[in-house]
Amino acid sequence: MTPLAPNGAAAPRRKPADPRDLDALMAASQAGDGAAYRALLIWVSSHLRGLVWVRAPYLPREDVEDIVQDILMSLHLARDTWDPSRPFRPWLATIARNRMADHARRYGRRVAIALEIVDIDETFCDDATNNHADKVVNFLAVRDAIQALPPSEKAAVNLLRLRQMTLAEAAEASGTSVAALKIAIHRATKRLRGLLSDGHGDRDTRPD
């Protein structure tokens, strides 16, 4: 039976790779062999997907793929730093560890920002009145509230608050204007305040 990761995805089955094969593939990749490079990247992506699943079982699949892609890009940019006389795996492990740590820091900031969207002092700011279960419930409430937003506002929150893009970057990514994004994030914040303060949503504001 295929084991399931906590995020609901089937953990990939991989054939254990011979380190010498990986070294040979990387050496050929450095020489410009596209087929070898493709085979190497496929093995790396499969291996890393499993690794990220094990290290961060709470991440949704999309975030896991984000990390895998980021590591692949980093590998691509740094491939001239691999010395053919040294083993490939420690080199890859250092890059993967570094990129996963970066993502963990970013994930922590995203969660903190999501919680800051609503400033209900007695619930969020005073640790003495909170416990871990409350924080989890609050986080889920914020997530649900974001899901309840109209598409344009949800996109604005996702790009500007969760992914921490600048207005210009978010405008480029979403194909909309900076002004429209400003309005959307303003409305989203107001609507989230309403949704999370009375639990019934802001009835004065209408979705786009």
Added chain:
Amino acid sequence: MATETETRALIDRLAAAPEPVRPIAPPMHRAALWLALSLPITGALVLAMTPRADLALKLAESRFVLEQAGALVTAIAAAAAAFAMVVPGLSRRWAAFGLAPAAAWVLTLGAGCVSDLARSGREGLALGADAMCLPYIAMIGMAPAALLVAMLRRGAPTAPRGALFLAMLAAAAMGNFGLRFFHEQDAGLMVLVWQFGSVLLLASLGGLCGPHVLCWRHRSA
């Protein structure tokens, strides 16, 4: 949000026509290249600032030669360690290799303080103001620092703070090496506090700026 299909597309794109790459040179080779380029620049700046009148006498003093050797070896070792820090998978013992000569350099400066104390008593350890050390060291170390950063960018920034701390230590040590050829300040405690202190300050600032200067060149997903 990314999907496995997009990951496969990314792999196809990266592997479509990979350009051959030449592995970067070992850290010691890169440090040697950096030294070969930095020393003439430092020499030119020393000449521009007018070397000290007693330079010939100082070069005959074993204490001066030892302290200058300490600064130069610190610069070379720290540069090599900085280059090692941008190569994933290399042992972190390289960091210790980069810092050990700095410790030895401090010991030579400390020995100078003891020697001053033995020769002149407490007056030998008088600490005055010599605030020009920092700007001079920064000025002489600027070109070697810029060169190091440019060379470090061809690498993987897996330890940007450590790499830039060591790089700035190397550049500032080179700056201090040049400074003492035109700046007539040899009192042990003054050199230790103002000159080595400036080197340490510049290296620490470099370490703090590391993640902003050395970062992955692709945008995170």
